[in-house]
Amino acid sequence: MxxxxxxxxxxxxxxxxxxxxxxLLSWESVSDDAVNQRVLDIIKAVRERGDAALVEFTQRFDGVDAKSIDDLILGRARLELALTRITPTQREALEKAADRVRMYHERQKQDSWQYTEADGTVLGQKVTPLDRAGLYVPGGKASYPSSVLMNAIPAKVAGVTEVVMVVPTPRGEINELVLAAACIAGVDRVFTVGGAQAVAALAYGTESVPQVDKIVGPGNIYVATAKRHVFGQVGIDMIAxxxxxxxxxxxxxxxxxxxxxxxxxxxxxxxxxxxxxxxxxxxxxxxxxxxxxxxxxxxxxxxxxxxxxxxxxxxxxxxxxxxxxxxxxxxxxxxxxxxxxxxxxxxxxxxxxxxxxxxxxxxxxxxxxxGPNHVLPTSGTARFSSPLGVYDFQKRSSIIFCSEQGASELGHTASVLARGESLTAHARSAEYRILTQDKGN
CATH class of the missing domain: 3.40.50.1980 (Nitrogenase molybdenum iron protein domain)
Structure with missing residues (x-):
């Protein structure tokens, strides 16, 4: 050569x-019309036929002889078995890397907060982890156990209740390092499906695959295209x-x-x-x-x-x-x-x-x-994007509690602004809370 x-x-x-x-820098992740249409067809099939479509696509695209969805589910025991099948040196390296990634991301955790104003009004922010996150992992020879750690650990640190991993096993080829990493990172469920069909299953749910709130992890052009299409139904990390x-x-x-x-x-x-x-x-x-x-x-x-x-x-x-x-x-x-x-x-x-x-x-x-995450913004998007982190698996809700006096005082301001926008119901809703002694102010 x-x-x-x-x-x-x-x-x-x-x-x-x-x-x-x-x-030199120009690069566009553009799906051609054929790829785009194929992905849309796959998503439609998974939404309509659920597990049956997943089994069919896995047979067709990955060459896996799956008779039912049960053949595409790996339990916790199988992940633990993978730990015994890798070498002690590999296990030690995975565990050390996981410890460092976990320690770094622990520092990213955001807590809820509140403050009280003089009239008793309370304002704040409630930080809540996502209920369920989906992790896409490339399979076969192009497998990255490090990506499992980088995606699953921040989710777990954030407090996500359930992390669901999808990983294709082309021609039945299972990467033990990937499964061992999933075990160490605390992944809760694993389905051996990949491609656009896996993304669709995570986004919409099937009889067996639970619907998630956010999908993270790298993939090929079909995976990236599917993530674009399901965004809005679920959150995504990025189109890398x-x-x-x-x-x-x-x-x-x-x-x-x-x-x-x-x-x-x-x-x-x-x-x-x-x-x-x-x-x-x-x-x-x-x-x-x-x-x-x-x-x-x-x-x-x-x-x-x-x-x-x-x-x-x-x-x-x-x-x-x-x-x-x-x-x-x-x-x-x-x-x-x-x-x-x-x-x-x-x-x-x-x-x-x-x-x-x-x-x-x-x-x-x-x-x-x-320790820091290796899932990073590409193609110049570092101008406005950040590395994957614990904050990607947490959401924030505003907290507003008005005391009687606070509601009365704010009601004047809200009324003026609402009437300026010709939103009378908004104005009157706020005005109802204005105390009698404040109405002439």
């Missing part, structure tokens, strides 16, 4: 830099694009380290994006040499090659200040500040899903065991 790279080189001093950067990494380096980190950090995202798929920004042109040359040297040693070299050649870039900037400006423009999913004093630059970072500080903090640590 011969692999080679021709990674793009950009210079921020180029008059056309902004246009070239926009072209390809994985991305942006490394900002001052030129002093080992170029082999940087090349491998770029590879760590490029190996996900051909559409993944790996970008290095540095003011040191000679360093960019050294990283390019490291990329050429290390690429043939990679198991997923062909995928990395297509990713790097198609969407990767080495960008030269004037100085570190401009490097930070470019980083904020890109708003990457993963941002590595591979510099001498990352803390000094942190206040200027405005848009990034996760920020990896210093030369020794590889993005890979965040993917598995550092």
């Amino acid at each position: 011969t692999v080679s790279t021709a990674i793009a080189r950009l210079n921020a001093a180029d008059p056309d830099f902004a246009r070239h950067l926009d072209h 694009g390809p994985s991305e990494i942006l490394v900002v380096c001052d030129g002093q980190t080992d170029p082999d380290w940087i090349a491998m950090d770029l590879f760590s995202q490029a190996e996900h798929d051909e559409d993944a994006q790996a970008i290095l920004v540095s003011p040191d042109a000679a360093f960019l040359d050294r990283v390019a040499a490291s990329i050429d040297k290390l690429l043939p040693t990679m198991e997923r070299a062909e995928i990395i090659e297509k990713s790097v050649n198609g969407r990767g870039a080495l960008i030269q900037v004037r100085d570190m200040q401009q490097a930070i400006e470019v980083a904020n423009r890109i708003a990457p999913e993963h941002l590595e500040l591979s510099v001498a004093d990352p803390q000094a630059w942190l206040p200027q970072i405005r848009h990034a899903g996760a920020i990896f500080m210093g030369r020794h903090t590889s993005e890979a640590l965040g993917d598995y065991c550092a």
Whole structure:
């Protein structure tokens, strides 16, 4: 196998830099008409025929010889069995990662609060966990037990009563690490179904699959399209694009380290994006040499090659200040500040899903065991989105209790505003509560 790279080189001093950067970053998760229609048909079938449709689609798409929905349900005992089938080293790694993820997310928990005004009026916010969350997990060889931990643990920390996991098992192939992760993370029910049919089942419920309040977790174009269609019926985490990494380096980190950090995202798929920004042109040359040297040693070299050649870039900037400006423009999913004093630059970072500080903090640590969530906003959505967290599994209700005097005082204000909007019933409803002695005020 011969692999080679021709990674793009950009210079921020180029008059056309902004246009070239926009072209490099452009990516749209667009389902073609055929995919869209197929997904709509699948959702309709699951809504109308429930379990029978799930069994039929699983037979057809995953090649699983399921006679009934019972063949697609894994009980708690099966998850516990998976713990005994993985190696002790794997179990230890899963448990350590789970502990760190749980400890980090415990700090995100939000509590209800109230305050009382002088007249006795009480205002506040009640924080309540979702009743049930659905977790989609890719199956077969493309299985990610780390994603199970990252999605299920925040839900459990939030207090979600029941976490339901769906995971396809193509041709009956079950990933024991995924099931072991589900056991450790506290997943309550597992159904071995996938694709748009699994999303539809979680969104609308079937005779066996319970309807959930929110669906989280990554999937292919059919899963993403189905999540778009069921949004509103249920909540969703996000429509994720390809994985991305942006490394900002001052030129002093080992170029082999940087090349491998770029590879760590490029190996996900051909559409993944790996970008290095540095003011040191000679360093960019050294990283390019490291990329050429290390690429043939990679198991997923062909995928990395297509990713790097198609969407990767080495960008030269004037100085570190401009490097930070470019980083904020890109708003990457993963941002590595591979510099001498990352803390000094942190206040200027405005848009990034996760920020990896210093030369020794590889993005890979965040993917598995550092603690923060690895479900992050992609495709520039870090400008307005956040990592998956406990707050995604909690909802907030406003609390309003008016004392007699408080209702009377607020009634005047509400009356004026309601009549200004020609909503007479609103006004009179508020006016009924105005005390007699206040009516002339």
